[in-house]
Each structure stands twice: as C-alpha cells, then as structure tokens.
Amino acid sequence: xxxxxxxxxxxxxxxxxxxxxxxxxxxxxxxxxxxxxxxxxxxxxxxxxxxxxxxxxxxxxxxxxxxxxxxxxxxxxxxxxxxxxxxxxxxxxxxxxxxxxxxxxxxxxxxxxxxxxxxxxxxxxxxxxx
Numbered sequence: 001x002x003x004x005x006x007x008x009x010x011x012x013x014x015x016x017x018x019x020x021x022x023x024x025x026x027x028x029x030x031x032x033x034x035x036x037x038x039x040x041x042x043x044x045x046x047x048x049x050x051x052x053x054x055x056x057x058x059x060x061x062x063x064x065x066x067x068x069x070x071x072x073x074x075x076x077x078x079x080x081x082x083x084x085x086x087x088x089x090x091x092x093x094x095x096x097x098x099x100x101x102x103x104x105x106x107x108x109x110x111x112x113x114x115x116x117x118x119x120x121x122x123x124x125x126x127x128x129x130x
Contacts, residue, residue, distance in 0.1 A: 002090040004040045015122035017069070018129040022055070023062040025129075027122050028094065030109050034121050035074035035097040039063045040090055048083050048091040063093050069128035070097055074121070080104045 006012045008024045015027035017037055028036040041059060045051055051059065067079045076097035082104065083093055096104055 002044055002088055004038075004088055004090040004092065005044055008040070008042055015118050017122060017126050018062075018066060020062065023059055025062070025066045025095075027118055027125075029113070029118075031096075031113055032106055032109050033076075033097050033103045034110070034113075034117070035070050035076070035125060037066055037070060037095045037125065039066055039093040039095065044089075045091045046085070046089040048085060048093075051091060059093070063095060065129060066125075067095055069125050069130070070095055072128040073124040075099075076103075082106075 003012065007014045007026060017025040017027065019025065022042055023039060024042055025037055025039045028038050039059065039062060041051065041055065048056070063081070070079050074097040076099050078098045080096045080098045080103070081093060082096070084106075085091060098104060102108070
C-alpha cells in the first residue's frame with residue numbers, strides 16, 4: 001500500500017482539498033510554492049499512463065476543478081502542472097501556483113512549511129472547490 005493510499009484511507013493525516021468517488025486532492029507536504037497540490041486516483045496505479053483513457057480524462061477534469069480553486073484562492077498568474085511520479089509509486093499530478101517560471105523548480109522547496117499556514121491554504125483552496 002502506498003503512502004497516498006494510506007492518506008486516502010485516513011490512516012495518515014493530510015491537508016485535504018477535495019475528493020470524489022475516484023480522485024483525491026491534497027497539499028504536497030514538501031511544496032515548491034504555497035498551494036502546491038497533488039491529485040491522485042483513489043486506486044493504486046504506479047504509472048499515470050497505465051490508467052485507462054477514460055480515467056486519465058476524468059482525472060484531468062477533476063484536476064481542472066482543483067486548479068480553478070487554487071487560482072481563486074492563491075494569488076498567482078497561472079497554475080502549472082507536472083507529472084513526475086518517481087518518488088511515490090502511485091500516479092499523481094502536481095498542481096503548482098505560478099507567478100514566474102522559477103516557481104515550478106522542484107529543487108526550491110519551501111523549507112519546513114508552517115503547519116498552521118498549510119492548514120489555512122488548504123481551507124482556502126477547499127472553500128473554492130466546486
């Protein structure tokens with residue numbers, strides 16, 4: 001069982017943004033920018049391109065709704081998207097608020113993000129999710 005599956009089950013706490021019957025969104029605990037969110041399918045699949053065409057499409061629709069909520073809650077020009085998937089064997093999409101190109105640099109993570117601020121960010125984004 002992956003750490004993301006444990007988060008989805010509620011065995012590990014997270015800064016939850018949204019969920020439906022197939023997907024789950026929560027803040028990355030090692031964010032590169034405030035509001036950095038992960039979108040994952042609820043069932044474990046290691047490689048995003050092993051998902052069916054339908055599921056990838058539905059995941060992107062869910063991610064788009066999360067993106068709109070991020071953009072409404074976090075001051076930014078755009079929300080960037082990345083699919084890396086090497087650090088956890090569970091397909092996931094990174095959604096990162098951007099004001100400049102460097103905001104997407106995974107080498108520049110926020111050092112020791114404040115849990116209170118993370119909770120405030122999560123609540124702000126969750127309140128905008130539709």
